[in-house]
Amino acid sequence: MSIDARTPWSLRRRLLGAILAASAVLWLASLGTLTAIAWQETGEVFDDALEESAYMLMAATTDLEARGLLARQNPLEGDEVRRVDMQYQIVVGNQVVQRTAGAPGRPFVGAFDDDHGFVDLLVDDDRWRVFVVRDEARRFEVQVGQRAEKRFDILEELADALWLPVLGFFLLLAFVVWWLTGRVLAPLHRTAQAIAAKTPEDLARVDAQGQPRELLPIITALNGVLGRLDAALQAERRFTADAAHELRTPLAGLHMHVQLLQRQHPDLSAPFRKLRTDIGRLTALVDSLLTLARLDPLARAQLAGQEVALRPLFETLQAEYADEAARRGITLALRCEIGTLQADPQMLGIVLRNLVGNALRYCPAGSRVEVEAVHHGGRDRIAVRDDGPGVDEASRRRLTERFFRVLGTEEGGSGLGLSIVKRIAELHGAKLAFGPGLDGRGLGVTLDWPPSHGTVLTARRRPEANQ
Template sequence: MPSAAWSLRRRLLAAILGASAVLWLASLGTLTAIAWQETGEVFDDALEESAYMLLAAGGELDARGLLAPLPPPAQDRVRRVDMQYQLVEAGRVVQRSADAPARPFVAGFGDDHGFADLRLDGERWRVFVVRDAARGFEVQVGQRAAKRLDILEELAEALWLPVLGFLLLLALVCWWLTGRVLAPLRRTAAALAAQTPDDLAPVATDGQPRELLPIVGALNGVLARLDAALQAERRFTADAAHELRTPLAGLHMHVQLLQRQHPALAASFGRLRQDVGRLAALVDSLLTLARLDPLARAQLASGELALAPLFAELAAEFADEAARRGIVLDAALAPQGTPATVRGDAQMLGIALRNLVGNALRYCPAGSRVELRAGTRAGKAWISVCDDGPGVDAASMARLTERFFRVLGQEEGGSGLGLSIVRRIAELHGIALRFGPGLGGRGLGVTLDWQGAP
């Protein structure tokens, strides 16, 4: 049963929120521990400052009953909290800490105790006031706002590295999670990239997220229409070529008969026979391509092909044509360094080599040499057909496998499909088709290289 479609958006959201929640809790715990440590130090400093104040309050009373002033603490003491106090009587400071202002922090405070925010000499202060009504004086303890900011800065300096670390960790975790969640997108893209004109099967929708289903469905529709168009084109080409073979064979026979009946027109009928022969060869090539185009590699009858019988068969098949054209055809296997067999479809490889040898004989002038050779490179086999004929320029060499392409200036007739057939057979086998110079740096060399096979 196909699995139910799932939401890419929901899964991505759940993954990010889950990771964020877990990492937030971990960061919260870390921040709480650091803040507890820092605020503990602050409270310890406050207790130390209070101890100084209690120590000052433990002095002897003067003649008026006020506390006697104590000497300020040593200057090398670090006073992080920096609390300053004043003893105020009747609006006048009668005793204060060393850094406290000479006038009261707060004048005319209306309550028995409380906080006040004020600015003195350009500095902001936070002051707590408590009144001793029985003794007729009040205590005012103040702290500069800048000192509180200093503590916050110290806390921030202690926290920024852990916070940054958790943010980086969150980014890495989210990157990994989104990569896992979006993996179906990459698989779908890979499936689409693997589509070829030979295999236009629809992309599987099983297990795809709901957000991708419309896209995959639309692409499958396009692939189906493209496959139908290609199949229709191939059927038309095959049917048309097949239907032409019979009348062409009959036409060839009639022209041959007319040539015998009218010797005076033998030359004209001979050229007509050549034209009919080229047309028949074109039809055969079209039939071959129509049969090769829809094939896939898995459909080939692949096996071990012995090269010695194949080379001998090719040499015997083209011996008369080579002799008629005055060309030396050498298809003998070397005694050493030649693979005994290659892997592939025997019929298809035979068609490819026949096209290569036929092209070499057709376009080489008399006195040329054509060699059919085989060998190994990096443990992989190769077969080449090389000649020392006129060769092909670089611009034309790049287009040799195009259908119906023929090199300009060639007097010999041809359909321009022979090398297209060779290329298609090489593609089906995964063989690299290479073009280069021929014998002695002249002519053309064509190599089927099994090293390019997967």
């Protein structure tokens, strides 16, 4: 079905027209089939009637003593029982002088006053329909009767012959209507798919061109909602980005002033150290908010994806966190079995720093943290696992919620790190999952990248640890 995309069309009219057209075509086809079957069946009935008439005419023109009709009560051997089964009597003076074997011995109709006519009557508990005709001189009359059940037999034969074609046409009509309604309602499914594909990053208007008239009010209202929602999200992102950007400079200045005051007043070193820590947490929060504000409006097609060499990135990560791992008494091991990975290099660095930083922050002294890049199930996997206190199942499902932090931890944090990891994973089409860590303890975070053509290094374990 071709649809003019320039003008709206009526879904109701198209559906009505399709069903009516299909019904008319199938009705004409079924009528022709039924007519052919009925013609064949009625032809057989009339042929039998003609045959019966021939027998009656032969009997009527035969000498009464030579007829022998009264003696032949049963059909001759080999004769078929004719489905019309008409019986006749010749009545003279209210006495039956000649009859067929199936007719009663007394007249069907007694004291018939008209010259001819039909009479419905009951004879020996059988219902008959009888036609009576008198000769002009009223010397005798002929009465021809047929049992009513024989007429129903003909209807039953017709029904037996017609039920299968009727059922076939009904099923065909049901299939055609189902197919036509599917074709006509296809725009509904396409529109539903277009709406379901909408994300906070894609709030573009749903195209109203080529849509049926019945959907236009819904699409118009939905486009209005999408427009308002997009404007609200854009305003929120601009506010977050502007606020975070404006806060970075005064926070940096405040940090420098605290350092200066700490040198000038060494006796207040402890309070100033606490103040510097709080300023550092606030600065990290502002940086996270600014990062999210930059990531939220991005689409996957906008990523500056390239082949990122993972081993140099792992070595840089090792150098950055060596001192912190040693200070906390945590073993940090890295294993890289993948040469390159298709990703945005800056975002991949943010992911690794967030995951490793979280693991070091929340694991107690003596714990192990392992970072690996391996092939798993046809995908490139980056995993960060530890054997620390871990996270319960209920909290794991909320780890990527913004500003969510697991209760009972003494370490500070903004609760935005894993939200940033989740957003970067979405932009890269990667699957983020949480599970048990090392030896069934702690927390394990895995990122399965989509299949790519990155290079593979020789699989060898190369732990680089810091105590």
